[in-house]
Amino acid sequence: xxxxxxxxxxxxxxxxxxxxxxxxxxxxxxxxxxxxxxxxxxxxxxxxxxxxxxxxxxxxxxxxxxxxxxxxxxxxxxxxxxxxxxxxxxxxxxxxxxxxxxxxxxxxxxxxxxxxxxxxxxxxxxxxxxxxxxxxxxxxxxxxxxxxxxxxxxxxxxxxxxxxxxxxxxxxxxxxxxxxxxxxxxxxxxxxxxxxxxxxxxxxxxxxxxxxxxxxxxx
Numbered sequence: 001x002x003x004x005x006x007x008x009x010x011x012x013x014x015x016x017x018x019x020x021x022x023x024x025x026x027x028x029x030x031x032x033x034x035x036x037x038x039x040x041x042x043x044x045x046x047x048x049x050x051x052x053x054x055x056x057x058x059x060x061x062x063x064x065x066x067x068x069x070x071x072x073x074x075x076x077x078x079x080x081x082x083x084x085x086x087x088x089x090x091x092x093x094x095x096x097x098x099x100x101x102x103x104x105x106x107x108x109x110x111x112x113x114x115x116x117x118x119x120x121x122x123x124x125x126x127x128x129x130x131x132x133x134x135x136x137x138x139x140x141x142x143x144x145x146x147x148x149x150x151x152x153x154x155x156x157x158x159x160x161x162x163x164x165x166x167x168x169x170x171x172x173x174x175x176x177x178x179x180x181x182x183x184x185x186x187x188x189x190x191x192x193x194x195x196x197x198x199x200x201x202x203x204x205x206x207x208x209x210x211x212x213x214x215x216x217x218x219x
């Protein structure tokens with residue numbers, strides 16, 4: 001019985017730890033801000049320390065803001081900056097002699113679908129009336145066979161179209177769910193990091209700009 005209680009206590013402490021871990025970014029934000037303000041104002045109490053603290057806050061704020069923007073780009077599957085720079089350098093125009101024009105080769109792929117169709121026989125005036133009548137009946141049967149074959153092909157195409165349509169709808173739903181998850185992650189992660197960076201940047205600019213006035217107030 002005691003072991004169960006101890007285990008439940010540990011599980012509860014573990015849940016509290018996970019709960020605090022979810023807000024680790026907020027704790028870091030508050031601690032850094034308090035340290036950057038209290039250290040130069042109440043410990044060093046000098047204009048230089050206030051200015052340096054403001055500069056450090058600006059630097060940290062810019063780093064976080066840039067990091068948040070890069071995370072947002074990754075969520076939307078945008079290429080990384082280094083890849084973009086490398087691609088841009090690879091596309092540097094090459095020197096070509098005048099009069100020479102490079103034409104890209106074009107490869108056309110064709111796919112021909114054949115069916116089991118029967119050829120109609122032509123009317124021959126030299127044959128007897130009975131033979132010509134038999135040829136007409138034969139042509140009629142061939143037309144029926146070809147019609148059935150065409151109907152089968154049409155039904156097959158319709159079935160393939162409906163199957164592709166269902167696959168596309170299923171893929172669309174999957175993509176929608178994926179985008180919604182990514183948008184939620186972006187809203188709670190990348191934008192939050194950028195917001196914290198901008199707040200640090202604002203406090204840093206304030207400390208650096210009004211360092212003399214703040215030092216005069218604390219004296």
